[in-house]
Amino acid sequence: MNPAVPYIVTFLLAIVSSMLIDNVVLSRFYGICSFIGVGNKPKAAFSMGLAVTFVTIMAALVCWPIYTFVLQPLQIPFMDTLTYILVIASLVQIVGLFIKKYSPALYKAFGIYLPLITTNCAVLGVVQGNTDSGLSFGMSMANAIGTAIGFVIVIVIFSFIRIRLEEYKTPKAFRGIAIALITAALMSIAFLGFSGMVPSN
Amino acid sequence: MAEKVQSKHRESFVSGIIRQNPLFISMLGTCPALAVTTSIESAFGMGLLFTFVLLCSNVIISLLKKLIPEVVHTPCYIVVIAAFVTITKMFTEAFLPELYSTLGVFLSLLVVNCIVLGRAEAFANKNTVADSFLDAIGNGIGYTLAICIIAFFREALGTGGITIGKIFTFLPQFTLPLLKYPGTNIDMSMSVFTDSAGGFIVMGLALAVIMAIENKKNTKKKVDAKIKMQQEMAAKKAAAAKAAAAKSPAPAVATANAAIATPVAETKKEEK
Structure with missing residues (x-):
C-alpha cells in the first residue's frame, strides 16, 4: 500500500472493489438463494437488500472485535464459525425487535426477509472472509459495506430484468430459473468490465 | 409389515438421489454448487464433506428431536450443524490442506447451507434415526452427483481437460485431454467457463435440460x-x-367406430 495515499481513499477504493469488482453475488457466489428466490419483485428485493445491508454491517462491526479480542487471546480461533453464526442469529433477532418497536413501517418493509437473513450466506461469508484473510478493522468494515451495497444493486437490477424476461416468449424449457441463471451469467460478464477500474498491485 | 418398513427405508434413500435431487429439483445449495465447481476434484471434495456434515447433523437431530423445544429449534439445529462443520474444517485442514485452501470460506458456509438445515427441518425432526441416516446418504449422493456433473462440464470446457491429483495429492497427477491437446494446435477450451459467468451458464443449461425432460x-x-x-x-x-x-344395428356400430377414431386423432394433433 502506498503511504502517500490517504486512508480514506484506500477505504473508498476497498468499498468500490468489493461492491463492483468482486461482486458478492456475481463473482463470489454468496447469497444466490435469495438472489433467485426474490424473483421479479423489485420492492421485495430492495427490502431484502436493506435488511441484508443492515445485518452485514452490524455483524462485521461485532464479529471482528470478538475474534480479535476474545477468540484469539483465549486461543480458540477454531470456534469462529460457531460464534459468528450465533452472533448473526441473535443480531437478527435484536434488530427485528428493535425495528418493530421504533419503526413499524420499516419492520413491515423488511417483512419476512429479516429472519431469512440468518441463513443468507452473504452475511456469514463476509464476516468469515474478513477474519480468514486477516483484514484490519477498517478494511473489514469497507468489505462489509461494499458487499452489502453490491448485493442491493445486483438484486434490484436483477428483479427488474426478470420482470422484462416474463414478457418475452422464452423457450419452454428455459422458463423460470434457467433463463434467470443465463441472465445472471450475462450480468456477471458485464460486471467483469469493472475489473479495470482499480489498478491491481 | 417388514416389507413396508423396508420400502420406507428405500424411499428415504432413493428419493434424494434423482427424484428429489436437492440441487436440480429443489434448487437448494446453489451457492457452493456455483463456487466450487471449477474443477471436478474440488466439487467431489465438497460433496464428500457436505455428505459427512449432513449425515452427522441428521443423525444427531433425529436423536435429539424429543429434547429440542419447538420454540428454539432452528438455533439448536444451527449449533449442531456448526459444531460438525468445525470438526470437518479441522480434519480437512489437517489431512487435505489443498482441499481446505481451495474450498476456503465455502467450507464454513456449510453452516448456512439450505440443504443441511432443510433436511433437519423437513426430515430429521420427524423421522427415525435409520431413516434420517439413509436420507442423508441419499441426499449427499444426489448433491455430489449434481455438482460433479456441473464441474465436469465447467472444467472440460474451461481448461480443455480433466485433471486429477491436484487436490487429492495422494492420487497420481493425471490430465485427461478432451478439448486441448498439448503439443498440437488443437485448443478449443473457453476460459469463460471457469470464470464466474460459466457457472451460471452451465447451471442454467443443466436446469433447462432437466426441465425439457420433465416437460x-x-x-x-x-x-x-x-x-x-x-x-x-x-x-x-x-x-x-x-x-x-x-333396433338398428348398422349405423350404431359406425358411430361407435367414429367415436373411437376421432379423439385419438385429436390427441395426436395436440401432441404435435
Whole structure:
C-alpha cells in the first residue's frame, strides 16, 4: 500500500472493489438463494437488500472485535464459525425487535426477509472472509459495506430484468430459473468490465 | 409389515438421489454448487464433506428431536450443524490442506447451507434415526452427483481437460485431454467457463435440460391419460350403442367406430 495515499481513499477504493469488482453475488457466489428466490419483485428485493445491508454491517462491526479480542487471546480461533453464526442469529433477532418497536413501517418493509437473513450466506461469508484473510478493522468494515451495497444493486437490477424476461416468449424449457441463471451469467460478464477500474498491485 | 418398513427405508434413500435431487429439483445449495465447481476434484471434495456434515447433523437431530423445544429449534439445529462443520474444517485442514485452501470460506458456509438445515427441518425432526441416516446418504449422493456433473462440464470446457491429483495429492497427477491437446494446435477450451459467468451458464443449461425432460414426461403422461380416458368413453359409447343396436344395428356400430377414431386423432394433433 502506498503511504502517500490517504486512508480514506484506500477505504473508498476497498468499498468500490468489493461492491463492483468482486461482486458478492456475481463473482463470489454468496447469497444466490435469495438472489433467485426474490424473483421479479423489485420492492421485495430492495427490502431484502436493506435488511441484508443492515445485518452485514452490524455483524462485521461485532464479529471482528470478538475474534480479535476474545477468540484469539483465549486461543480458540477454531470456534469462529460457531460464534459468528450465533452472533448473526441473535443480531437478527435484536434488530427485528428493535425495528418493530421504533419503526413499524420499516419492520413491515423488511417483512419476512429479516429472519431469512440468518441463513443468507452473504452475511456469514463476509464476516468469515474478513477474519480468514486477516483484514484490519477498517478494511473489514469497507468489505462489509461494499458487499452489502453490491448485493442491493445486483438484486434490484436483477428483479427488474426478470420482470422484462416474463414478457418475452422464452423457450419452454428455459422458463423460470434457467433463463434467470443465463441472465445472471450475462450480468456477471458485464460486471467483469469493472475489473479495470482499480489498478491491481 | 417388514416389507413396508423396508420400502420406507428405500424411499428415504432413493428419493434424494434423482427424484428429489436437492440441487436440480429443489434448487437448494446453489451457492457452493456455483463456487466450487471449477474443477471436478474440488466439487467431489465438497460433496464428500457436505455428505459427512449432513449425515452427522441428521443423525444427531433425529436423536435429539424429543429434547429440542419447538420454540428454539432452528438455533439448536444451527449449533449442531456448526459444531460438525468445525470438526470437518479441522480434519480437512489437517489431512487435505489443498482441499481446505481451495474450498476456503465455502467450507464454513456449510453452516448456512439450505440443504443441511432443510433436511433437519423437513426430515430429521420427524423421522427415525435409520431413516434420517439413509436420507442423508441419499441426499449427499444426489448433491455430489449434481455438482460433479456441473464441474465436469465447467472444467472440460474451461481448461480443455480433466485433471486429477491436484487436490487429492495422494492420487497420481493425471490430465485427461478432451478439448486441448498439448503439443498440437488443437485448443478449443473457453476460459469463460471457469470464470464466474460459466457457472451460471452451465447451471442454467443443466436446469433447462432437466426441465425439457420433465416437460416431455409430463406431456406424455397427459397424452396417455387423455387417450385412455377417451378410449374408455368411446367404449362406454360403443356399449351404449350396442344396447341401442337391437333396433338398428348398422349405423350404431359406425358411430361407435367414429367415436373411437376421432379423439385419438385429436390427441395426436395436440401432441404435435
